[in-house]
Amino acid sequence: MTTRTTGEPQRVFDLSGGRLCLDFANTVAGMRGTSPREHLGSYADLVEFALEAGAAGEAQARRLRAEARRRPREAEATFAEAIALREALYRTFVARARGEEPGRADLDHLSGATSRALAHRRLVRDGDGYALGWDDSPAALDAPLWPIAESAAALLTSRDELERVRVCGMFDEAECSWLFVDQTRARTRRWCSMKDCGNRAKARRHHARAREAGPG
Numbered sequence: 481m482t483t484r485t486t487g488e489p490q491r492v493f494d495l496s497g498g499r500l501c502l503d504f505a506n507t508v509a510g511m512r513g514t515s516p517r518e519h520l521g522s523y524a525d526l527v528e529f530a531l532e533a534g535a536a537g538e539a540q541a542r543r544l545r546a547e548a549r550r551r552p553r554e555a556e557a558t559f560a561e562a563i564a565l566r567e568a569l570y571r572t573f574v575a576r577a578r579g580e581e582p583g584r585a586d587l588d589h590l591s592g593a594t595s596r597a598l599a600h601r602r603l604v605r606d607g608d609g610y611a612l613g614w615d616d617s618p619a620a621l622d623a624p625l626w627p628i629a630e631s632a633a634a635l636l637t638s639r640d641e642l643e644r645v646r647v648c649g650m651f652d653e654a655e656c657s658w659l660f661v662d663q664t665r666a667r668t669r670r671w672c673s674m675k676d677c678g679n680r681a682k683a684r685r686h687h688a689r690a691r692e693a694g695p696g
């Protein structure tokens with residue numbers, strides 16, 4: 481549950497993936513399949529994620545929460561749709577990161593989500609010019625999914641960036657399945673975060689060396 485205080489906003493979600501779609505995939509911490517820690521438990525959490533990730537504004541988030549209270553069953557269905565989208569994009573990008581071919585069904589899922597998202601693109605007034613915005617109908621409970629689907633499509637179709645998508649080095653230890661875009665010039669980023677998995681790996685290497693060096 482989220483507690484928002486005035487002043488310093490308290491963040492619930494980690495946004496170290498470098499792209500909205502990867503941050504969304506990373507709303508499961510730990511290792512999928514063996515030790516997952518789910519951070520998205522409800523439609524309200526989905527709205528909170530969108531807000532923190534900058535995919536929705538405060539006013540839109542308020543409208544979505546109110547709309548979800550009015551239509552709880554539809555909100556629940558949208559939440560299930562969000563989880564299905566998240567897992568399809570997770571499987572797709574983790575496959576690419578590991579040099580494997582993503583599944584056809586997952587690509588079809590992303591393709592469908594992309595076309596639904598793009599159908600909500602609108603030309604909006606922006607200062608004295610125009611910008612690409614989104615249909616702002618308050619009835620659209622799935623609005624938080626549109627920019628996520630678009631972000632996944634942009635990443636998938638961007639050759640250079642797609643080659644930089646990595647899964648955390650702790651994936652091989654079955655401890656972390658977080659994805660990120662490696663922005664380092666030398667393409668050497670190995671960990672979702674140096675604070676967490678990076679330090680854990682370093683400590684382990686240190687202990688292994690100490691054992692080898694120690695008396696039998």
Ligand SMILES: [Zn+2]
Nearest residue numbers: 648656672677
């Ligand atoms: Zn990690």
